[in-house]
Amino acid sequence: ERAINKTMQTFNDNKAGMIGIDKERIQKIIEENTSANFDEYAKKRSERIASRIEHNRKLLTTFTAQQIAKAQCEMDELVESLEERRDLSRIALHIDMDAFFAAVEMRDDPSLRTVPMAVGSDSMLSTSNYIARRYGVRAAMPGFIGRKLCPELKIVPCNFRKYRTASHEVRKIFEEYDSNFQMGSLDEAYLDISEYALTRLEPVERTRIRYTGDCICRLPLLTEDEKEEMKNANVSESLCGKCGKTRISIVRELRFRVEQATGLTCSAGIAPNSMIAKICSDINKPNGQFRVANSKEAVLKFMRDLPIRKVSGVGAVTEAILKGIEVEKCGDLYDKRAIISLLFTRCSYEHFLRIALGVSTSYTAFFTSEKESRRKSISVERTFHPTGDIGLLLEITENLCNELVESLAKRMIRGGYSATVKMKFSTFDVITRCVSVDHVICDTSRLMPLCERIIRNELREGNKQLRLLGVRLSRLLFIDDKIESMKSLTSFWSNGKHDTVVDAETGDDGIEEIDEEGSNDATSLFPSSAVSSSKSSTNSSENGTENHIVQLCPICEAELPDELSVVNSHIDECLNRQAIAELQDERKEAGESLSLSRKISSKRRRSPSKPTKSSSVDGIRKKISIRDYFTTRNL
Structure with a gap:
């Protein structure tokens, strides 16, 4: 358990600009300024993970040689299947703006460029500049701890209007290279520049403006240290046989245009798919780029020794659980694929195998089916000072609902059939509560009552305080979809009454970084009235019990477990x-x-x-x- 505590609580320096910092000093300061509530939460989380690891180790001793051999064969078949889908013909590009919020503030206020600064508040920091990162100040860190690490730290409040404006300017440039590009957030984007590279048959000349001298007010600025570097910027590049233009130079041109238009720099990753491209974009930050060649050998070599934590979607919990079975690098995921398939769900072990092989289907442009590429949910959340004031919490919830509903149209979403509320308590325990309905939730007047009911139900007992609220819509209906009847079987047979039995207790969060959605529960299939509710939790009680949601079949009244495949099979037998x-x-x-x-x-x-x-x-x-x-x- 001590090893797990060390893994979970060790300061994460997987951030550009943090190479060579004193991790032990930073960790000590963080521990000295951590609240008792968080310490207790971290202890419970470590106990849950230790229990999971111990369970996995016990299972390993029970597997026979025949079971492992069979699992190995099945995983080898899956490897062959994934290899058949490996696409090395695309040029995937991931663009990540450098310290975006901080860079915008420094652009507009030159006095911030030479001091350690961060954007956010004493409660939470959104980002920090590279000077502050040398002290260990990073995003997702409370501002008051940042001040302990760096007493000279200047914290600037967030100004999302400015950030959205800058993001919009950058987007207009991205669109010229890929009209179907996807924004991961305000400061990152996924592009496929394959078609652009084919159509760019002639070189393009552009005028570069860089300012020199002592004044730092005008951007982009060329420093003395960069002058020598600029002389050798285009040395030893091979031309592409198809378009006469290198992929690297196209990306360099894109980054150059972003800098000229906004005064902001960005970093890029170039690879056969977006999963690898995202990893690459972090390697030469800030204001750099890195490429993995479009060959199977290059991809496997790159992924082989890559720490699993470097992969997007693998967080501290998953890392700790995998380390419990001696999996620390992506190559280990392949070497231990047989036992991983015996310990994890199909969704998880297939994801791990994709990581090991460097095979990704995470970007829209790589899908042959448009339906397959669509998002499964849309959400928004806010952190605030812990409070138990129901009036204030409902006001925050209504604002979140309004924000979520307003964002539907630009994403071509009509609405959804399931609403989820995420709640983080002052104890740092996190729970989610989902409500499924038989009509489309498309406005605040329909979404807010569902969320309010959930929140009131959770806060009606005890003196509970919340520090975060989130609202999510899932089972989405898009504008170009046909509206299908969502009537339940119980409402179809209006004369019959069938009750939904729900027995929900807090359960283990498992590997929540890998697959957090998991909303295909039996509750949404057979609501006892117009609305049915299901409960899930990402925290656990001391006993570590898991959710048990039982449904009554409206035909034969048999009890059904919360497993979609079982429900489908049973209903097929009934009608x-x-x-x-x-x-x-x-x-x-x-x-x-x-x-x-x-x-x-x-x-x-x-x-x-x-x-x-x-x-x-x-x-x-x-x-x-x-x-x-x-x-x-x-x-």
Whole structure:
């Protein structure tokens, strides 16, 4: 457990500008200024992870040689499948603005360029400049701890209007290189410049403006140290055989244009896919670029010795769990693929194998199916001083709902069928509560009541305080989608009453960095009324119990676990879509109510044994109508 505590609480210096800092001194200052609440939370989290690691180690001792060999064969088949989908024909580009918020503030106020500064507040910092990073001041750090690390630190409040304006200027440049580019946030973007490279048959000349001298007010500025470097900027580059232009020089041109237009610098990663490109963009920060060649050998060599924490989506929890089975580098994910498949879910081990192989499908341009590439959810959240004032919390929630709803149109989203509220308590425990409905949540008047009910329900007992609120919409409906009926089976058979049984307790968060969505729960399939609620949690009780959500099948009233595959399989046994369509057609033609199905002549009554999906008459399989099914059960 001590090793886990060290892994979880060690200062994370995986940030540009932090090479060579005194980690031990920084860690000591952070520990001395950490609240008792956070210490207790960190202790509980470490205990949960230690329990998970111990569980995995015990499982490892139970696996037979045959099980491991079988798992190895299955993973090798998956490797072959992923290799078939490896695409080395694309030029993926990840652009990351350098210390974006801080850079905008320094651009507009030259006095900030020579002092350690950060953007944010004493509660939380959004980013810091590279001078402050030498002291260990970084994003996602409380400002008061930043001042302890660097007493001269100047903290500037966030001004998102300025940041959005600068981001918009940068976006206009990106669009010229890839009209389908995707913004990861205000300060990062994913591009596919493959088509642009093919159409750029002639070199393009542009005028560069750089200012020299003692004045630092005008940007972009060329320092004395950079002059010698600029002389050799384009040495030893090979031309592309297709377009006569190097990929590296195209990216350098893009970065140059961003600098000229905004006075801000950016770094870039170039690779066959966006996962690797994102890793590359951090290697030569600030104001640099790095490329992994478009070959299988180059990709595997790059990923082999890469620490797993460098991969986007692998956080401290996942890192600790993987280290528990001696997996520290991406190459280890491949070497231990058999036992990883036995210990983790398919979603997780397939993701790990993709990382090991350097195969990614994370950027829209690489999908053959537009539907497949669409986002699964959209969310917004805010951190604030801990409070238990329900009025203030509801006001914050309403603002979040308004912000979320306003962002739907520009993302071509009509709405969603599931609303989730994320709550972080003053104890740093985090829970999420999800509500699924049978209508589209498309405005604040529909979203806010659902969120309010969840929050009031969580705060009705005890003296609880929140320090973060988040609102998320999932099961999204896009503007170009056809609106399909979302009626539940219970509402279809309006005369029948079937209750939803929910037994939710706090459970283990598992590897939340890998797959946090997980909203395909059985609760949303069979609401007992117009609305059904499901509970999930990213914190655990001392007993480490997991969520148990039980549903009653509206047909046979059997209890169903919270597993979508089990639910689907069970429902397939109880009825089929053709039977539903048959009943709907009959009701439209005859105007009969469903209750008449219970008065059908007993001549049609079947055997009292469990009804099956189909029967055989004279060797021909026939589907049983829904009428026959209910006749069998009720007469």
